[in-house]
Amino acid sequence: MSSEHLDSDRVISILDRVFAGHNKPMGLHEPYFPGKEWDYVKECLDTRWVSSAGRFIERLEVDLADYLGVKRVVAVVNGTAGLHIALKLSGVETNDEVIVPSATFVATANAVAHCGAIPHFADIEPKTLGIDAARLGEYLRDATDIRDGKCFNRNTGRCIKAVVPMHTFGHPVDIEGVLEVCQRYNLIMIEDAAESIGSMYKGKQTGTFGKAGIFSFNGNKTITTGGGGAIATNDEKFANFARHITTTAKMPHPWEYRHDMVAYNYRMPNINAALGVAQLEQLDTFLKLKRSLAERYAKEFKNVSGLIFFTEPESTKSNYWLNTLVLNNEQSNMRDVLIKRGMESGYSMRPLWLPLHTLKMYQTCPRMDLNVAENLSMRLINIPSSVFLGKGHS
Amino acid sequence: MSSEHLDSDRVISILDRVFAGHNKPMGLHEPYFPGKEWDYVKECLDTRWVSSAGRFIERLEVDLADYLGVKRVVAVVNGTAGLHIALKLSGVETNDEVIVPSATFVATANAVAHCGAIPHFADIEPKTLGIDAARLGEYLRDATDIRDGKCFNRNTGRCIKAVVPMHTFGHPVDIEGVLEVCQRYNLIMIEDAAESIGSMYKGKQTGTFGKAGIFSFNGNKTITTGGGGAIATNDEKFANFARHITTTAKMPHPWEYRHDMVAYNYRMPNINAALGVAQLEQLDTFLKLKRSLAERYAKEFKNVSGLIFFTEPESTKSNYWLNTLVLNNEQSNMRDVLIKRGMESGYSMRPLWLPLHTLKMYQTCPRMDLNVAENLSMRLINIPSSVFLGKGHS
Numbered sequence: 001m002s003s004e005h006l007d008s009d010r011v012i013s014i015l016d017r018v019f020a021g022h023n024k025p026m027g028l029h030e031p032y033f034p035g036k037e038w039d040y041v042k043e044c045l046d047t048r049w050v051s052s053a054g055r056f057i058e059r060l061e062v063d064l065a066d067y068l069g070v071k072r073v074v075a076v077v078n079g080t081a082g083l084h085i086a087l088k089l090s091g092v093e094t095n096d097e098v099i100v101p102s103a104t105f106v107a108t109a110n111a112v113a114h115c116g117a118i119p120h121f122a123d124i125e126p127k128t129l130g131i132d133a134a135r136l137g138e139y140l141r142d143a144t145d146i147r148d149g150k151c152f153n154r155n156t157g158r159c160i161k162a163v164v165p166m167h168t169f170g171h172p173v174d175i176e177g178v179l180e181v182c183q184r185y186n187l188i189m190i191e192d193a194a195e196s197i198g199s200m201y202k203g204k205q206t207g208t209f210g211k212a213g214i215f216s217f218n219g220n221k222t223i224t225t226g227g228g229g230a231i232a233t234n235d236e237k238f239a240n241f242a243r244h245i246t247t248t249a250k251m252p253h254p255w256e257y258r259h260d261m262v263a264y265n266y267r268m269p270n271i272n273a274a275l276g277v278a279q280l281e282q283l284d285t286f287l288k289l290k291r292s293l294a295e296r297y298a299k300e301f302k303n304v305s306g307l308i309f310f311t312e313p314e315s316t317k318s319n320y321w322l323n324t325l326v327l328n329n330e331q332s333n334m335r336d337v338l339i340k341r342g343m344e345s346g347y348s349m350r351p352l353w354l355p356l357h358t359l360k361m362y363q364t365c366p367r368m369d370l371n372v373a374e375n376l377s378m379r380l381i382n383i384p385s386s387v388f389l390g391k392g393h394s
Numbered sequence: 395m396s397s398e399h400l401d402s403d404r405v406i407s408i409l410d411r412v413f414a415g416h417n418k419p420m421g422l423h424e425p426y427f428p429g430k431e432w433d434y435v436k437e438c439l440d441t442r443w444v445s446s447a448g449r450f451i452e453r454l455e456v457d458l459a460d461y462l463g464v465k466r467v468v469a470v471v472n473g474t475a476g477l478h479i480a481l482k483l484s485g486v487e488t489n490d491e492v493i494v495p496s497a498t499f500v501a502t503a504n505a506v507a508h509c510g511a512i513p514h515f516a517d518i519e520p521k522t523l524g525i526d527a528a529r530l531g532e533y534l535r536d537a538t539d540i541r542d543g544k545c546f547n548r549n550t551g552r553c554i555k556a557v558v559p560m561h562t563f564g565h566p567v568d569i570e571g572v573l574e575v576c577q578r579y580n581l582i583m584i585e586d587a588a589e590s591i592g593s594m595y596k597g598k599q600t601g602t603f604g605k606a607g608i609f610s611f612n613g614n615k616t617i618t619t620g621g622g623g624a625i626a627t628n629d630e631k632f633a634n635f636a637r638h639i640t641t642t643a644k645m646p647h648p649w650e651y652r653h654d655m656v657a658y659n660y661r662m663p664n665i666n667a668a669l670g671v672a673q674l675e676q677l678d679t680f681l682k683l684k685r686s687l688a689e690r691y692a693k694e695f696k697n698v699s700g701l702i703f704f705t706e707p708e709s710t711k712s713n714y715w716l717n718t719l720v721l722n723n724e725q726s727n728m729r730d731v732l733i734k735r736g737m738e739s740g741y742s743m744r745p746l747w748l749p750l751h752t753l754k755m756y757q758t759c760p761r762m763d764l765n766v767a768e769n770l771s772m773r774l775i776n777i778p779s780s781v782f783l784g785k786g787h788s
Contacts, residue, residue: 031442038439041665045432048425050613050620050669077471077621080659106642106653113656116510219444219663226444226663227471248500255733257747259500262507262755265474269613269620271435272663275444339649353651361656 006306006331008341014300015347019389024346029220029322030386033275035282040274052247054270060277061230064215067280068205070232072239075268075276076246079194079216079229083111083164085266086212086231089241090188092117092161097153097366099163099187101131102355103373108166108192109356120153120160121357121367126376128313129324130173131165137181139368144185151185156366162188167196167206169382170222170321171312175201175209182210190214194229197222198287200317207232212242217272222286222321222387223279225272287319289390294320296393297383306331310380322350322382332378339381352380400700400725402735408694409741413783418740423614423716426781427669429676434668446641448664454671455624458609461674462599464626466633469662469670470640473588473610473623477505477558479660480606480625483635484582486511486555491547491760493557493581495525496749497767502560502586503750503759514547514554515751515761520770522707523718524567525559531575533762538579545579550760556582561590561600563776564616564715565706569595569603576604584608588623591616592681594711601626606636611666616680616715616781617673619666681713683784688714690787691777700725704774716744716776726772733775746774 019026044050057075065073076082092098094116100108102121109119122139125132144160145152151160163182165173175191182189193199193207194216200206207213212233217225231242249263268276279286294311301309307327312318327335335351342349355373356362413420438444451469459467470476486492488510494502496515503513516533519526538554539546545554557576559567569585576583587593587601588610594600601607606627611619625636643657662670673680688705695703701721706712721728729745736743749767750756 031444033439033442038436041435041439042432044620045427045435048427050425050618052613052621078659106644106651106657107659110642110656110658114658219446224444226438226665227446227659227661248504250500254737255744257500257744259753260755262504263500264504264508265472265501265621267621269666271620271665271669275665343648350649350651359653361654 006327006334006338008334008338010304011338012341012345014304015345015383018296018300019384022389026347026384027386028348028350028382028384031219031224032286032387035278037275037278040278041271044271044274050269050271052267052269054273056270056273056277057268060273060280063277063280064230065232067283068208068232070208071234071236074231074239074242074246075273076229076231076266077268078218078227079214080107080111081246081264081266082214082229082231083108083190083192084114085242085246085264086190086214087111087115087117087162089238089245090162090190090211095158096161097156097158098161099136101166101373102357102367102370103129103168103352103377104166104192104356105194105353106356106359108164109362117161118158119356119362119365121365121370123368123370123372124168124376125174126372128173129168129171129310129376131178132372133174133177133181136178136368137184140181140185146186149186151187153366160187162190164190164192166192166194167199169324170196170199170319171310172196172199172201172206172316172318175206179209195221195321196319198283198319202315211235212238217276222290222319223276223283225268225276225279228268228272228276286387289387290320290385292393293385293390294323297323301325306334321385323385325381325383327379327381329379335378335381347384350382352377400721400728400732402728402732404698405732406735406739408698409739409777412690412694413778416783420741420778421780422742422744422776422778424780425613425618426680429672431669431672434672435665438665438668444663444665446661446663448667450664450667450671451662454667454674457671457674458624459626461677462602462626464602465628465630468625468633468636468640469667470623470625470660471662472612472621473608474501474505475640475658475660476608476623476625477502477584477586478508479636479640479658480584480608481505481509481511481556483632483639484556484584484605489552490555491550491552492555493530495560495767496751496761496764497523497562497746497771498560498586498750499588499747500750500753502558503756511555512552513750513756513759515759515764517762517764517766518562518770519568520766522567523562523565523704523770525572526766527568527571527575530572530762531578534575534579540580543580545581547760554581556584558584558586560586560588561593563718564590564593564713565704566590566593566595566600566710566712569600573603589615589715590713592677592713596709605629606632611670616684616713617670617677619662619670619673622662622666622670680781683781684714684779686787687779687784688717691717695719700728715779717779719775719777721773721775723773729772729775736777741778744776746771
């Protein structure tokens with residue numbers, strides 16, 4: 001059908017119209033510092049509180065907990081470290097399995113491997129781009145046994161300890177569906193909300209549904225601390241333990257250096273937290289700008305043949321971290337053509353990550369059928385999404 | 395002998411004289427930003443290059459490699475991460491053993507544990523506060539077998555892969571002695587130079603003698619990046635591998651996300667590197683100030699009964715990161731008395747770390763006789779050592 005043909009010139013001309021007057025080349029998601037970033041960072045330098053203690057770390061933790069509506073937040077050095085610790089504190093040990101989507105950034109699986117455990121890959125569903133809870137439930141029914149209240153992979157004999165749903169590009173996964181599966185199979189849920197700060201599922205913040213939720217403040221995220229992350233939880237004991245094990249497990253004492261377990265140096269420095277406090281103050285403004293850009297994209301791409309612009313799943317409010325075009329099935333051979341044309345024209349574009357089960361270190365890991373992840377990986381394209389690109393569209 | 399009595403009033407009165415006019419309370423080692431710290435950090439914010447790429451990361455790596463006289467430096471998120479990666483790339487695997495001093499910060503042993511390996515504790519010598527090479531050599535002669543070119547612990551049957559000498563408080567260890575033992579027993583040497591940036595052993599920078607040297611830029615170090623560290627090496631392949639595995643092992647490609655091994659998110663953010671570049675520009679000035687303070691301390695404490703001021707070992711030039719009083723044996727019961735008096739008077743003081751083999755998670759680890767570490771842990775006291783405290787003593 002010629003009417004279905006994807007015209008890459010048309011896509012580029014839309015971007016040219018949407019971003020008339022903007023500088024190019026344009027990154028996929030660049031930082032934006034219109035608030036008190038410099039004031040707070042300068043305060044760190046002036047007071048010399050730049051390192052692992054200081055008022056901004058504590059303030060970032062309190063402010064983010066307030067924003068999310070959780071009891072506690074522990075700031076860490078990045079999202080990977082946050083996931084590693086959350087899984088470890090959930091009892092994930094050497095030779096356990098942890099269910100993660102195959103369609104996610106590699107850090108989700110790496111954090112499992114850092115516990116000595118094995119990623120077990122779940123498929124995603126087209127309407128959320130996150131774990132397909134219904135199909136995961138069916139798969140676990142056939143592939144696992146419950147013994148002594150624990151879930152065992154019938155094939156490998158290993159214990160499956162946890163599930164890590166990830167909110168892809170900021171779009172909330174079917175978190176209630178995943179939580180129901182976790183309850184049915186006695187699995188702990190750790191939410192990978194690295195991409196979804198500010199996104200809501202039925203009016204509640206992502207990252208607040210499981211035992212813990214992990215956020216990332218990497219430079220390409222909606223708000224950034226340069227490098228950083230956070231663990232959010234309603235479990236005070238979990239939070240205290242996370243704080244302890246991310247700060248070398250030093251026992252409180254005015255001078256003695258006594259540490260009571262093998263631990264990590266995963267604390268976010270105060271200078272990075274200063275940036276984070278200033279960014280968090282503007283998160284709601286940023287989210288409005290991102291929504292404004294997404295709405296503009298939705299309007300502009302509405303009648304373009306061969307693709308659709310991905311919009312937030314029902315009952316959710318996405319932060320639209322990375323805006324996404326979904327090519328029709330028969331247009332998947334156009335993916336790289338369009339990405340190249342975009343880059344030549346000054347617009348950063350990116351496909352979905354290679355499904356993790358195709359990477360050589362994870363090829364032998366257990367998995368359910370992953371045909372949706374495989375299919376979508378050929379059809380998704382992220383397009384420029386920086387907060388400041390949202391200005392002037394309302 | 396009453397002439398040997400340690401008079402804590404006298405120690406405090408010396409500090410009062412040395413630091414007349416300084417603000418109190420006084421930390422043990424506080425950051426100092428008299429250079430281009432603001433300019434460079436502000437440049438990061440203005441250009442929005444705050445995260446995992448940017449000119450300051452590269453510049454810090456090049457500038458530090460130049461300073462040290464090594465081929466390559468890889469900037470990482472902190473010293474612990476640097477040690478972890480250096481050990482991993484040296485082939486340290488689950489159930490191997492790695493020799494570390496018992497008298498070191500806990501991170502040295504934690505990095506071994508993060509590889510799944512077991513710390514094997516070595517004693518230190520009084521004249522360097524670092525590993526006693528002669529005694530380590532004798533111990534290994536009796537405690538190990540060499541088979542197929544590998545060194546095996548005769549007791550545990552495990553392979554000993556590496557030795558991590560640490561330059562305590564900046565004072566160079568007998569690095570040639572340790573290196574000779576490593577060569578004799580086919581052990582890789584990774585230098586823990588977290589505390590010794592700028593310190594020299596026979597005219598050559600510490601951190602440049604082994605397969606790799608690790609530096610820390612934590613807030614309490616001679617120069618700081620808030621939180622950060624670096625791996626220095628003369629082995630290009632090792633450096634390339636370190637870079638790869640600390641940055642999620644992503645293969646170069648304009649848009650594809652292909653990663654070829656389980657890897658880490660250990661890259662130093664650019665905003666932290668900006669601070670580091672500015673600090674490194676002043677390192678020689680800082681070292682002069684630190685030496686000036688150490689010389690003042692040496693003079694003031696020369697005739698104080700019951701203690702000596704620790705001075706750099708023969709053939710070395712120490713950065714005097716943390717200045718150290720060594721109480722006479724019979725004064726060890728005065729250690730905590732003096733520390734408390736110091737703190738009450740506004741001077742941070744600190745004993746040696748508890749020897750790591752006494753911490754509960756490392757109590758069952760293999761070890762040589764550790765009587766020197768145990769003895770010195772009761773007799774050492776660090777006293778205020780910040781760079782800026784060196785002003786006005788020359």
